[in-house]
Amino acid sequence: MGKITVVGIGPGSLLDMTPRARQAIESAEVIAGYNTYIKLIEELLGDRKVIGTAMMQEIDRCKMAVAEAAEGHDTVVVSSGDAGVYGMAGLVLELVLQQPEDKRPEFGGVIAGVSAVNAAASVLGAPLMHDFAVISLSDLLTPWETIEKRIEMAAQGDFVTALYNPKSKKRVENIERVREIMLQHRKADTPVGIVTAASREGEGKIISTLEDFTKQEINMFSLVIIGNSMTYVKDGYMITPRGYGNKEPGL
Amino acid sequence: MGKITVVGIGPGSLLDMTPRARQAIESAEVIAGYNTYIKLIEELLGDRKVIGTAMMQEIDRCKMAVAEAAEGHDTVVVSSGDAGVYGMAGLVLELVLQQPEDKRPEFGGVIAGVSAVNAAASVLGAPLMHDFAVISLSDLLTPWETIEKRIEMAAQGDFVTALYNPKSKKRVENIERVREIMLQHRKADTPVGIVTAASREGEGKIISTLEDFTKQEINMFSLVIIGNSMTYVKDGYMITPRGYGNKEPGL
Numbered sequence: 001m002g003k004i005t006v007v008g009i010g011p012g013s014l015l016d017m018t019p020r021a022r023q024a025i026e027s028a029e030v031i032a033g034y035n036t037y038i039k040l041i042e043e044l045l046g047d048r049k050v051i052g053t054a055m056m057q058e059i060d061r062c063k064m065a066v067a068e069a070a071e072g073h074d075t076v077v078v079s080s081g082d083a084g085v086y087g088m089a090g091l092v093l094e095l096v097l098q099q100p101e102d103k104r105p106e107f108g109g110v111i112a113g114v115s116a117v118n119a120a121a122s123v124l125g126a127p128l129m130h131d132f133a134v135i136s137l138s139d140l141l142t143p144w145e146t147i148e149k150r151i152e153m154a155a156q157g158d159f160v161t162a163l164y165n166p167k168s169k170k171r172v173e174n175i176e177r178v179r180e181i182m183l184q185h186r187k188a189d190t191p192v193g194i195v196t197a198a199s200r201e202g203e204g205k206i207i208s209t210l211e212d213f214t215k216q217e218i219n220m221f222s223l224v225i226i227g228n229s230m231t232y233v234k235d236g237y238m239i240t241p242r243g244y245g246n247k248e249p250g251l
Numbered sequence: 252m253g254k255i256t257v258v259g260i261g262p263g264s265l266l267d268m269t270p271r272a273r274q275a276i277e278s279a280e281v282i283a284g285y286n287t288y289i290k291l292i293e294e295l296l297g298d299r300k301v302i303g304t305a306m307m308q309e310i311d312r313c314k315m316a317v318a319e320a321a322e323g324h325d326t327v328v329v330s331s332g333d334a335g336v337y338g339m340a341g342l343v344l345e346l347v348l349q350q351p352e353d354k355r356p357e358f359g360g361v362i363a364g365v366s367a368v369n370a371a372a373s374v375l376g377a378p379l380m381h382d383f384a385v386i387s388l389s390d391l392l393t394p395w396e397t398i399e400k401r402i403e404m405a406a407q408g409d410f411v412t413a414l415y416n417p418k419s420k421k422r423v424e425n426i427e428r429v430r431e432i433m434l435q436h437r438k439a440d441t442p443v444g445i446v447t448a449a450s451r452e453g454e455g456k457i458i459s460t461l462e463d464f465t466k467q468e469i470n471m472f473s474l475v476i477i478g479n480s481m482t483y484v485k486d487g488y489m490i491t492p493r494g495y496g497n498k499e500p501g502l
Contacts, residue, residue, distance in 0.1 A: 008369070015271040018261065018365060082369040090377035090490050097485050107488075110373040112450075114269060114363045118259070118333040122363040126341035130393070131401055133384045133410060141494045142381070146409070150382055153408030157401040159384060199363075234348050237358075239341055243392045 003106040004069035005076045006092045008083040008113020012040055012200035021111050024076050032065035033078035066095045069105030082115035117162045120195035120223040123205050125237030127193055127225045128160055137174040138165035151178050155185040160240055163224040179214050191227040193238045207238055254357040255320035257343045258327045259334040259364020263291050263451035272362050275327050283316035284329035317346045320356030333366035337387055368413045371446035371474040374456050376488030378444055378476045379411055388425040389416035402429050406436040411491055414475040430465050442478040444489045458489055
């Protein structure tokens with residue numbers, strides 16, 4: 001039996017990939033992943049076998065990767081950012097554990113990576129810092145009612161709120177609904193940061209407000225961070241202080 | 252003027268530190284950080300100046316780091332995990348921006364690292380995967396009512412919930428209150444993972460349940476991840492599936 005390992009490659013640049021992730025990729029016989037991510041690590045691939053298909057076939061791709069490992073080939077499945085956040089960690093683990101024990105490849109574990117939310121935050125300054133919620137606006141695998149409930153709870157709890165998959169060509173209304181819900185609980189001038197392609201070619205950042213942010217360019221490579229009641233903008237940086245209410249530390 | 256950069260060193264091992272972080276540390280003249288973290292990167296320090304004090308003096312330590320940079324010495328402030336999550340990113344940025352412009356060192360930015368929550372999740376399997384909330388139970392800088400409200404909202408929103416600073420010698424009741432609140436919204440057998448010292452010497456993991464987890468060993472180096480209504484345990488791994496309700500993908 002071979003081994004199958006799930007590897008978070010970080011936000012994009014090889015400078016943001018951990019040595020542990022790099023070693024796993026470089027020592028594997030087979031590398032599986034979405035084509036866009038395979039391209040980011042092209043220089044590490046050499047002439048090894050690559051299983052790279054389009055996004056909508058990710059279950060089949062992971063099944064192929066598990067089969068490769070079961071046939072004796074050490075395999076890694078790469079996932080952008082951290083593999084455990086909307087990534088391939090769960091899917092691969094579920095597929096491995098579904099195999100009968102005598103046909104199950106060794107599970108080499110999940111190698112954590114720099115998550116997209118942390119990469120985006122670092123571009124904006126220090127917008128997370130305190131308690132935060134991470135929510136995907138994609139209703140492909142989650143009913144919209146569940147997502148909307150979470151936005152409501154995040155708003156009421158004054159969580160800094162990071163939105164994955166905020167908008168795509170087909171999905172343009174969800175982000176408007178988020179704005180409406182958040183405006184019921186936060187001021188119109190609450191800072192909102194939009195980071196597109198963090199740590200990749202063409203990286204962009206915009207700092208806007210809850211009132212206006214949906215008028216900005218937001219696409220499927222964007223991550224949106226909505227500040228809490230304490231978040232402010234100074235000299236182009238978005239900052240959430242650590243101290244809260246009457247407990248703010250004296251700087 | 253020198254430059255000051257905030258660097259997330261990841262959870263502990265140098266294998267989990269990004270090359271960008273390592274380069275920043277290796278090229279700095281002065282390195283500031285909490286002693287425990289300075290020790291983790293000891294082999295990178297060489298004979299450079301180190302500003303390392305105990306935890307409670309972190310504001311003074313960061314002020315000294317800003318002053319070093321203002322005097323012309325390139326300085327990094329290291330923070331464990333990701334510097335933007337309960338770390339030094341915000342504090343350093345605030346201190347830099349407080350300086351009058353003619354005395355302000357260049358801000359070299361925040362270098363994102365593998366966050367503790369992602370490292371802990373990778374040890375447990377794939378417990379995050381879907382929407383999640385991150386909450387610190389330390390009421391040192393945040394009123395307990397704010398924290399409790401957030402626990403309640405995270406519980407109602409069925410967020411996978413990660414708890415930083417779950418317990419210390421002085422603070423033992425907060426985690427019991429979290430258990431009570433969560434039990435009002437989630438089943439007693441909801442999986443709860445506890446990871447202590449992820450990616451460091453003495454790493455430990457326990458998978459328990461919402462009913463029982465507070466009986467387990469939890470300390471200030473632990474991170475607790477409470478599953479959502481879909482989270483399950485199989486063969487020692489904690490997994491939250493990506494699909495939700497009637498939209499679960501057929502594997």
